[in-house]
Amino acid sequence: MNLRSSVDIITEWDIVAARQLGRNEAKEVGFGTVDQARITTAISELARNIYLYAGKGNIEIKQIAEGNLKGLLVIASDKGPGIPDVRKVMEDGYTTSGGLGAGLPGVKRLMDEFKIDTVVGEGTTISATKWLR
Numbered sequence: 001m002n003l004r005s006s007v008d009i010i011t012e013w014d015i016v017a018a019r020q021l022g023r024n025e026a027k028e029v030g031f032g033t034v035d036q037a038r039i040t041t042a043i044s045e046l047a048r049n050i051y052l053y054a055g056k057g058n059i060e061i062k063q064i065a066e067g068n069l070k071g072l073l074v075i076a077s078d079k080g081p082g083i084p085d086v087r088k089v090m091e092d093g094y095t096t097s098g099g100l101g102a103g104l105p106g107v108k109r110l111m112d113e114f115k116i117d118t119v120v121g122e123g124t125t126i127s128a129t130k131w132l133r
């Protein structure tokens with residue numbers, strides 16, 4: 001099983017669309033309402049960061065399976081400015097925009113696996129997985 005679907009993030013409305021897609025996919029995998037909320041919150045934060053810092057990008061949502069474990073993989077990618085100091089952005093309260101700086105640390109807490117690949121001047125790809133328990 002390797003179903004995927006994606007939403008281009010160009011306008012603020014696309015953030016809502018990505019969130020809705022995430023909820024549908026999470027339901028389909030079998031996540032309960034609490035995990036559905038965790039996943040949709042994570043997607044919102046990633047999509048909002050794309051919109052704010054990269055201008056545009058993409059949220060891809062994949063139903064995944066490893067052995068008899070099922071899960072959902074969220075891949076947020078953009079060709080924006082990249083993140084110069086990944087360690088810093090993972091500290092609670094670090095922001096370059098006057099936000100709360102809670103977004104990325106929050107996404108890491110809400111999901112089971114979390115990875116940032118970023119190159120300054122080229123873009124950012126953030127992958128986050130939630131496993132169904």
Ligand SMILES: Nc1ncnc2c1ncn2[C@@H]1O[C@H](COP(=O)(O)OP(=O)(O)OP(=O)(O)O)[C@@H](O)[C@H]1O
Pocket residue numbers: 045049050053054078080081082083089094095096097098099100101102103104105124
């Ligand atoms: N896709 C991205 N491209 C470039 N920089 C990013 C991207 N996502 C996050 N950042 C940088 O990482 C910082 C921290 O992001 P994070 O989401 O944790 O906090 P925030 O967006 O500043 O505030 P909050 O999400 O709480 O409103 C941002 O201020 C921004 O500088």
Ligand SMILES: [Mg+2]
Pocket residue numbers: 045048049099102103104
């Ligand atoms: Mg943010």
